Structures are given as structure tokens and as C-alpha cells.
Amino acid sequence: MTRATPPPWLLLALASCATQGGVSNGGVNLPSSGVGPFRPLVDGELVPQAVTPYVLGDSQAQYREPDVVGTSDDPTSAAVWMYAVATVKGAAVVVRTRADDARSFYGDAADNADTTHPRHEPPTVLAASDPWEGTDLGGPCAVRSGGQVLLYYGAAGGIGVAASPDGDGLTFTKHGAPVLAAGGGGGWETSAPRAPSVAVFPDGTWHMLYAAGDSIGEATSADGIAWTRVGADPVLGPSAPVDPSTLGPGEQPPFDEGGVDDPVIAPQTNVDGRLQVRVLYTGYRDAAGSMGSAPRRSAIGLAGRFGDAGALTKQAAPVFTVQLHERAPGFFEYAGGSLLYVGEDDTSQSTTQPFQGIGAAYAPVGGRLPAPLPFPATP
Amino acid sequence: MRRGSLFLVRGLATLVACGLSLAARGARANPLDVFGFGSREAAMGGAVSADVRDFSASYYNPAGLALAHGLEVSVGYFRADHALSMNGKDGGVDPVAGMAGGAVVPGKIYDFPFAVGVGFHIPDHWLTRVRALPQTQPRWELYDNRNQRLWFGVDGAISPWPWLQLGGGVTFMAATKATLDISGHIALFSPTDSSLRHQVDADLTTIAYPAFGARAELSRQLALALVYRGQFSMDLNVAANVKAGAGLGRAGDLTTLTIGLQTDTIDAFLPQQVVGGIAWTPAQDLHLNLDATWVNWSAYVPPVSRITTQLDVPPPQGGWPAGIKPPTVPAPTIVVPIEVHDTVVPRVGVEWRALARPSWEGFVRAGYEFAKSPIGAQTGSTNYVDRDRHSISAGLGVRLVAPGAVLAGDVRFDAHAQLSLLPTSTTIKSDASDPVGDYTAGGHIWNVGFMATVGF
Numbered sequence: 001m002t003r004a005t006p007p008p009w010l011l012l013a014l015a016s017c018a019t020q021g022g023v024s025n026g027g028v029n030l031p032s033s034g035v036g037p038f039r040p041l042v043d044g045e046l047v048p049q050a051v052t053p054y055v056l057g058d059s060q061a062q063y064r065e066p067d068v069v070g071t072s073d074d075p076t077s078a079a080v081w082m083y084a085v086a087t088v089k090g091a092a093v094v095v096r097t098r099a100d101d102a103r104s105f106y107g108d109a110a111d112n113a114d115t116t117h118p119r120h121e122p123p124t125v126l127a128a129s130d131p132w133e134g135t136d137l138g139g140p141c142a143v144r145s146g147g148q149v150l151l152y153y154g155a156a157g158g159i160g161v162a163a164s165p166d167g168d169g170l171t172f173t174k175h176g177a178p179v180l181a182a183g184g185g186g187g188w189e190t191s192a193p194r195a196p197s198v199a200v201f202p203d204g205t206w207h208m209l210y211a212a213g214d215s216i217g218e219a220t221s222a223d224g225i226a227w228t229r230v231g232a233d234p235v236l237g238p239s240a241p242v243d244p245s246t247l248g249p250g251e252q253p254p255f256d257e258g259g260v261d262d263p264v265i266a267p268q269t270n271v272d273g274r275l276q277v278r279v280l281y282t283g284y285r286d287a288a289g290s291m292g293s294a295p296r297r298s299a300i301g302l303a304g305r306f307g308d309a310g311a312l313t314k315q316a317a318p319v320f321t322v323q324l325h326e327r328a329p330g331f332f333e334y335a336g337g338s339l340l341y342v343g344e345d346d347t348s349q350s351t352t353q354p355f356q357g358i359g360a361a362y363a364p365v366g367g368r369l370p371a372p373l374p375f376p377a378t379p
Numbered sequence: 380m381r382r383g384s385l386f387l388v389r390g391l392a393t394l395v396a397c398g399l400s401l402a403a404r405g406a407r408a409n410p411l412d413v414f415g416f417g418s419r420e421a422a423m424g425g426a427v428s429a430d431v432r433d434f435s436a437s438y439y440n441p442a443g444l445a446l447a448h449g450l451e452v453s454v455g456y457f458r459a460d461h462a463l464s465m466n467g468k469d470g471g472v473d474p475v476a477g478m479a480g481g482a483v484v485p486g487k488i489y490d491f492p493f494a495v496g497v498g499f500h501i502p503d504h505w506l507t508r509v510r511a512l513p514q515t516q517p518r519w520e521l522y523d524n525r526n527q528r529l530w531f532g533v534d535g536a537i538s539p540w541p542w543l544q545l546g547g548g549v550t551f552m553a554a555t556k557a558t559l560d561i562s563g564h565i566a567l568f569s570p571t572d573s574s575l576r577h578q579v580d581a582d583l584t585t586i587a588y589p590a591f592g593a594r595a596e597l598s599r600q601l602a603l604a605l606v607y608r609g610q611f612s613m614d615l616n617v618a619a620n621v622k623a624g625a626g627l628g629r630a631g632d633l634t635t636l637t638i639g640l641q642t643d644t645i646d647a648f649l650p651q652q653v654v655g656g657i658a659w660t661p662a663q664d665l666h667l668n669l670d671a672t673w674v675n676w677s678a679y680v681p682p683v684s685r686i687t688t689q690l691d692v693p694p695p696q697g698g699w700p701a702g703i704k705p706p707t708v709p710a711p712t713i714v715v716p717i718e719v720h721d722t723v724v725p726r727v728g729v730e731w732r733a734l735a736r737p738s739w740e741g742f743v744r745a746g747y748e749f750a751k752s753p754i755g756a757q758t759g760s761t762n763y764v765d766r767d768r769h770s771i772s773a774g775l776g777v778r779l780v781a782p783g784a785v786l787a788g789d790v791r792f793d794a795h796a797q798l799s800l801l802p803t804s805t806t807i808k809s810d811a812s813d814p815v816g817d818y819t820a821g822g823h824i825w826n827v828g829f830m831a832t833v834g835f
Contacts, residue, residue, distance in 0.1 A: 029468035030517050031818035250688070250707070270817040271466055272805045278812075304811035315812045 036319030038361035045369045050110035051348035057357030061086040064343035066330035076335040078102040083140040092136035097122035101373040111375040132157035139195035154194035186232035214259030236312040256283025262328040279303040282327040295325045338363045410526040418793035418830040422774025423728025424746020426668040428656030429604035434481030437498030437532040440592035441546025444494040444536035447485040450835040454480040457828025477502040492538040500530040517762035544594040604656035613647040639689035650675040664732035672724040676753035718755030742776035758809045772797035788834030797826040
């Protein structure tokens with residue numbers, strides 16, 4: 001029997017049809033706790049006049065300690081209010097500003113670079129007025145609940161609260177006395193409570209994390225007004241110091257061995273129904289007072305726990321660090337991702353003489369925010 | 380042939396085949412493990428180690444090549460589309476698609492049936508792909524990157540006795556070594572003012588891996604097979620060297636920056652496997668096959684880069700200007716050990732010659748495979764996502780007997796469809812501060828293809 005053989009050109013032609021190249025995919029829609037790691041905003045994510053990653057800066061006001069809350073319950077909306085501490089006439093007050101895209105804030109230096117409108121200044125919504133408050137306020141935290149806005153803040157004598165009954169978030173009436181006063185905690189509270197962060201858990205209980213000394217404690221409430229400290233110990237403390245001589249090449253000591261501060265509590269219910277309490281915080285490398293008048297080295301860390309009670313565990317590495325003394329985080333989460341706001345050295349005008357400003361970062365790091373919206377005309 | 384010579388040739392053939400098996404360090408690439416090789420074989424769930432004689436024997440059992448009746452050339456195409464999601468959102472795992480085929484050239488050495496076979500899988504999009512992700516980043520570990528690569532095998536087989544076939548072969552893969560040298564000037568605060576030159580020297584080095592298989596025909600109805608596939612790893616080693624002046628603007632170097640960066644990655648790792656197979660032919664028109672594959676997954680090395688950095692940045696005269704902080708050496712990568720277990724993958728396949736006419740035959744095929752996930756629960760910081768896989772498959776085949784004067788052999792057309800189901804389940808983290816958190820994962824994979832074979 002005669003056997004035929006296939007022509008070689010046929011095999012070559014068939015084989016050469018295959019490899020045509022393509023765009024690599026994968027790594028999209030990855031699961032995330034939504035709390036980092038974060039990357040600073042980049043060009044194209046802020047208006048062209050802005051200097052990335054700063055979203056609220058003014059060399060006079062020295063904006064810092066941001067807290068951001070959505071203006072509605074719409075999970076797809078990026079319209080937010082930001083409450084921040086500013087220096088006005090030598091005192092620390094709480095101001096309010098607004099952005100429709102969570103980035104272009106009324107009163108930012110870039111907003112005021114536009115001379116076609118009068119200068120925009122975020123209005124003061126809270127200033128020290130009661131004797132227990134001293135002269136300066138700090139650590140604002142706004143909670144929208146039942147049509148009103150509650151604004152918690154730190155002062156000399158502890159933590160206070162003010163209410164905006166009509167829900168506009170601009171006009172507030174103070175409660176009067178501190179809701180968490182100094183001197184009522186355990187021995188670890190070596191200073192008055194400060195930097196409150198409040199959230200309502202799924203069971204309706206109000207939970208507050210606050211800083212005191214070099215640690216973070218917790219209190220609970222049924223109505224957001226009457227608070228009771230939880231336990232005698234903090235829920236998060238600084239990491240144990242590490243002897244530098246024991247570190248290997250490239251290894252760094254814990255970023256928060258000098259103290260933890262400025263908690264931001266963000267509970268969520270996971271896909272399996274578990275309550276996960278996520279907490280962003282400032283971790284200080286250096287202990288308070290150890291750097292003289294120079295700012296302490298710091299970074300933003302992540303801690304958490306499952307359930308509505310108990311101590312927090314934390315990640316060894318920070319979720320955001322740019323070595324600009326970033327501290328006092330604010331957090332806003334919506335369908336488009338998560339935004340982190342921090343007070344940090346604003347080097348937009350001078351790299352050697354920075355002032356305090358508020359920068360923003362985004363997660364997931366591989367994502368990109370859409371083009372920014374214009375600055376709003378009102379705060 | 381004299382009886383002494385016959386014995387000598389049989390003995391040598393057996394020794395050579397056994398030697399190949401002992402020397403084997405590695406064998407097969409990944410896409411064929413998951414999606415099969417050839418439409419007939421994929422339709423039968425891959426349970427063909429004792430029942431294969433065409434080009435696909437290069438993958439399933441080289442010994443089967445010795446059963447070939449004549450020269451055969453096969454060409455086909457398959458495409459596997461992933462619908463794998465986490466938290467209900469599609470992860471965008473790329474499809475695996477490309478041409479598959481090969482040829483079998485039978486002959487005789489002395490009086491012993493002998494055959495040489497070649498097999499290939501040429502992907503549509505990438506001949507190979509490198510993807511080394513942080514170990515914390517969720518990824519479909521066994522589907523995202525491992526299957527995106529070229530496969531090419533050359534095998535030979537002999538039948539020293541009519542009841543025994545022995546085969547071995549070599550599979551070709553490629554590893555990468557590269558060096559990147561950068562020199563010039565780096566402007567610290569104005570990257571656009573930097574002027575850098577770079578030089579790349581990359582080599583794709585060939586890795587050849589032998590394989591071995593044996594088939595014993597106990598009777599006309601029953602055959603057994605044993606196949607060994609060794610482990611192999613594709614290494615990716617990249618060295619980058621930077622030596623450049625660093626300053627604040629276009630000119631005026633403050634210092635000379637020297638960085639040495641070495642990354643070592645196992646881009647793809649396939650554990651060794653042992654396949655045992657049974658082919659039972661209870662009737663002339665019916666084939667029932669059973670395979671079981673032991674996979675040594677516990678030796679698996681995940682594709683995580685190990686980075687070693689050397690950094691030398693001497694301070695300029697007078698120290699660093701205000702606002703400039705010299706970079707520091709990053710901490711070395713600490714690779715968290717992956718928890719993987721050996722598995723046994725059962726496969727069953729059936730082929731029924733439903734129609735038998737003088738000039739053509741029609742076949743119906745079906746198969747099932749269960750691949751238990753070898754990867755342990757990802758409760759810690761790593762996220763090597765995987766799930767158990769149930770694959771059901773079916774296919775049709777037509778064989779035209781001596782269809783024309785030119786072709787004295789036959790022409791075969793085969794097609795298959797395979798659905799792999801990965802039931803959704805939840806990964807629960809033990810650490811509440813895990814940046815990834817709890818997530819669900821699952822999905823399915825469709826694999827369809829066809830094959831045309833011409834026998835001369």
C-alpha cells in the first residue's frame with residue numbers, strides 16, 4: 001500500500017496561525033477589607049490646579065485631623081462633608097467643608113486659586129466655649145443618625161458632642177458637659193480622652209474608640225450621649241519596643257512602638273455574616289516627648305477584631321506611609337473604593353518648610369479614580 | 380532474527396525505557412493537566428493512559444505510540460473560558476486557547492513495532508507568561524497564570540513484546556535569565572530631568588525533561604498502564620544593576636547611587652505525578668477506562684519573588700540637604716510557607732462506537748474527573764485561592780474509513796465539551812485586621828474544542 005505524506009508547508013501554515021498576542025488580564029475585582037493598603041492620589045485624580053495628593057491645604061489655617069462622612073446613605077455617592085481642625089485666630093477650631101467627588105473640597109488652595117469668585121473659607125462649626133473645653137478643640141467625628149448630625153470632638157476635659165438637629169451639619173448645639181470625661185478611666189489613661197471615633201453597630205449599640213495616653217480605649221452607649229467605658233484596659237496599645245541591634249538588614253522596628261492614636265472605627269458585616277470591626281489609627285515610631293519640638297515619625301496602621309467586643313489585633317506593616325508625618329486619619333468608603341485622608345506635611349509650596357495640610361490616598365492601589373468634579377460653590 | 384538477538388534487543392529496549400524513567404526529573408506542562416490534550420481524550424475525562432495511541436500519547440502515555448498503525452497527523456483547537464469569581468465578582472482570569480496537535484510516525488526496529496510522536500500546544504496569546512504576585516494578593520493559583528504557556532513534546536515508544544509497550548520522551552520548556560543595567564543621572568525631585576541609559580541582556584534557556592510510560596495488555600479486553608511524570612520548575616531570575624549620579628536637577632550630582640537588585644522566582648512549578656490506568660473493553664464497541672493520578676503537590680513552590688537588594692548611597696560632602704532622606708534597603712521578602720497536600724485525581728471515561736458502517740463509524744464519549752484542591756485553607760495572610768473541581772465532559776467522533784484514493788488510511792473528526800464546576804465556598808480569615816478579609820470564591824470553566832486527524 002502506498003502511503004502519502006503531508007506537505008510540510010501545511011503543518012507550518014497551520015501552526016503559524018496560532019500565536020497572535022493579547023492583553024494580559026486577571027487581578028481585577030479582588031476581594032478586600034477596603035482599608036488599604038492605600039496609595040496617594042495621583043495626577044488626573046485632582047483638578048489640574050491642585051498639587052497631588054493634597055485635598056485641603058492652606059498655610060494659615062493648617063488644616064488637620066480630618067473626618068469625612070457621606071452627605072447621604074447612597075452607597076454609590078461620593079458627595080461628602082469633611083470636618084477638620086483649623087487654626088483660626090490662634091485657636092484650634094472645627095471647620096466644615098464639602099466635596100461632590102470626595103476630593104475637590106471647598107476652600108482648598110486650588111479652589112482659591114480661581115479668582116473669579118470670592119475667597120472660599122470653610123466655616124467654623126465648633127469652637128471652644130465652655131470652661132471644661134479649654135481653648136482648643138480637636139479630633140472631630142461626625143455621625144449621621146436619625147436625620148441629625150452628631151459631632152464628637154476632643155477638648156481639654158475629655159470628649160464632647162454637639163448636635164445639628166436639622167441635619168445640615170453646619171449649625172451645632174453643644175451637649176454641654178463632656179460625654180466621656182477625663183479621670184474616669186483605668187490607669188492607662190494618662191491623659192484626657194481625645195480623638196473620638198463613633199459608629200453604630202448592626203445591633204444598634206453605639207461604640208466609641210478614643211485615644212488617651214499612648215493607647216486606644218473603647219466605650220459603648222445606647223443613645224450616643226451616655227457613654228460607659230469598656231473594661232479597664234485599652235483595646236489597642238503600642239507594639240513592644242524592639243532592640244535595633246537584633247534587627248536584620250533592611251528590617252525596621254515596629255512603626256507604632258512609640259504610641260497609637262487617632263482611631264477611626266469602621267464596622268462591616270462580612271460575606272459570611274461575621275461582624276468585622278476595622279480600625280485605622282496613627283502609629284508613632286517615637287514616644288511622646290522624645291523628639292523635642294520636632295514631630296514624631298508616624299504612619300497609618302490597621303487593626304481589627306471579629307465581634308462587638310474584645311481587644312484589637314493589628315497588622316505589622318502600616319497601610320499608608322509616605323514619611324511626611326502622616327497622622328490622624330479620616331476614612332470614606334463608597335462603591336467606587338476607599339479614600340483615606342490624613343494630616344501630613346504639605347510640601348506643595350516648600351519642601352523644606354512644609355505646613356500642615358490634608359492629603360488623600362486611595363484603595364485599591366491598582367484602581368484609579370474617575371476625573372474629579374469642580375469645586376462646590378458652598379461649604 | 381536469531382533468538383539471541385531478539386532477546387538482546389528486547390532487553391536493551393526495556394533497559395533504555397527504564398533508564399529514562401529513573402532519570403526523569405520532570406515531564407509535563409500545565410494546560411494539558413487541566414484541559415486535556417486532544418478532543419477524544421478530553422471528552423473521556425483524560426482517562427486514557429491505557430487506551431491511547433495517537434499524538435496525545437505524548438502527554439498521556441508515550442508507550443501508546445507503539446500501538447499506532449500508520450502515519451497520523453492531527454491538528455485541532457481548543458478554548459477554555461474561566462468564569463471564576465470572588466465575592467461574586469468575576470476575577471477576569473484569561474482564557475486558555477490555542478492550537479493542539481501532533482504526529483505519529485510508526486515503523487519497526489528489527490521486527491519490533493516502534494513509533495516516534497510529537498505533540499504541541501501553541502497558545503493563542505502568549506507563548507509563556509510571567510506573573511509573580513505578592514503572596515497576599517488573592518489569585519486563582521492553579522488557573523490564573525500556570526496554564527498560559529507553550530508545550531512541546533517529542534517521544535518514542537517500542538513494543539518489545541506484543542503485550543508490552545514502553546515509551547519515553549522529552550518535553551521542552553523555557554526558563555528566563557535576564558540582566559538589566561541602568562546608568563546615568565537621576566534628578567530626585569524632577570524625574571523628567573533624569574537621563575538614564577539601560578541595557579538588557581535576557582536569555583530564554585531551554586529545559587528538557589524526559590518522561591516514561593508503560594502499557595501492558597493482559598488480554599484483548601484488559602490493559603493496564605503506568606506513567607511517571609516528574610516535577611519541574613521554570614525559574615525566572617532577573618538581576619538589575621543601577622549605578623547613576625543623583626542630584627536635584629539636570630546637573631550637579633550630589634552622590635552616586637548604586638543599587639543591586641536580584642529577584643528569583645519560580646514562575647511555574649509542576650509536581651511529579653504517577654498515573655495508574657485500566658482500560659477495559661467488555662464489548663467490541665465499548666471502552667471503559669479508569670485512571671488515578673497521584674500528584675505530589677506537597678512539593679509545590681508558589682511563584683513568589685525573593686528579592687535581594689544591595690544599596691550604596693554615600694552622603695554628599697556636607698551631608699544631605701534639608702528635605703532629602705536617603706533611601707534605605709528594603710527588608711528581604713519573607714515567604715510564608717504554602718500549605719499544600721498530595722492528591723489523587725480519579726478519572727473515568729467511556730467510549731461507545733454507536734454506529735459502524737463499512738465506510739464510516741460514529742463514536743459517543745463521556746468522562747468525569749474530580750480534582751480535590753491541594754491548597755489548604757487560606758486563613759492567614761496568603762491568598763492562594765483554589766477550590767475542588769468537578770469536570771464532566773462529553774464528545775462525538777466520526778471516522779471515515781479510506782475516504783479517497785489518495786488516503787488509504789482514515790480521517791477522523793472529534794469534538795469535545797467539558798464543564799468544570801468549582802463549588803463556591805467561603806475563605807474565613809483568622810486575623811480581623813487582614814487587609815483582604817473573608818471572601819467567597821467559586822465558579823466554572825467551559826472547555827470546548829475539536830480535532831482533525833488524517834491517517835495515511
